[in-house]
Amino acid sequence: xxxxxxxxxxxxxxxxxxxxxxxxxxxxxxxxxxxxxxxxxxxxxxxxxxxxxxxxxxxxxxxxxxxxxxxxxxxxxxxxxxxxxxxxxxxxxxxxxxxxxxxxxxxxxxxxxxxxxxxxxxxxxxxxxxxxxxxxxxxxxxxxxxxxxxxxxxxxxxxxx
Numbered sequence: 001x002x003x004x005x006x007x008x009x010x011x012x013x014x015x016x017x018x019x020x021x022x023x024x025x026x027x028x029x030x031x032x033x034x035x036x037x038x039x040x041x042x043x044x045x046x047x048x049x050x051x052x053x054x055x056x057x058x059x060x061x062x063x064x065x066x067x068x069x070x071x072x073x074x075x076x077x078x079x080x081x082x083x084x085x086x087x088x089x090x091x092x093x094x095x096x097x098x099x100x101x102x103x104x105x106x107x108x109x110x111x112x113x114x115x116x117x118x119x120x121x122x123x124x125x126x127x128x129x130x131x132x133x134x135x136x137x138x139x140x141x142x143x144x145x146x147x148x149x150x151x152x153x154x155x156x157x158x159x160x161x
Contacts, residue, residue, distance in 0.1 A: 021033065039112070043154050045115065045117045052089065056129060085116060
């Protein structure tokens with residue numbers, strides 16, 4: 001954000017809330033807090049031995065990740081993750097557990113991750129998902145950022161059990 005949405009003047013670095021933030025140069029009082037966006041994500045266990053990974057539209061061909069989506073106003077995170085799975089893959093899910101909450105600094109998101117078991121035929125929404133793959137759980141490898149941290153924790157718990 002470069003300009004104040006209240007008065008249109010440029011935003012400049014300044015102090016607010018004990019940190020440097022962008023504030024209105026005309027001192028109208030506006031502060032750009034840049035709060036992280038709440039996102040839900042799911043490790044979708046499918047057919048008891050695989051995890052469904054999806055490739056969002058526009059991603060490079062080698063990138064696959066968890067089903068994710070934004071939490072909508074007035075929506076509970078658990079309901080949101082089941083909605084996202086249904087909308088993006090056509091699957092019906094049942095939450096097994098909440099895995100954790102993860103900060104994704106690169107995208108300024110806060111991810112609430114769940115383990116979900118899903119059933120039904122996979123029917124991706126082509127406006128959101130360009131490809132998917134099923135990865136056997138014993139072949140699943142976490143990635144070092146975002147939802148990959150949830151995969152790492154989930155795999156770690158499975159090894160302990």
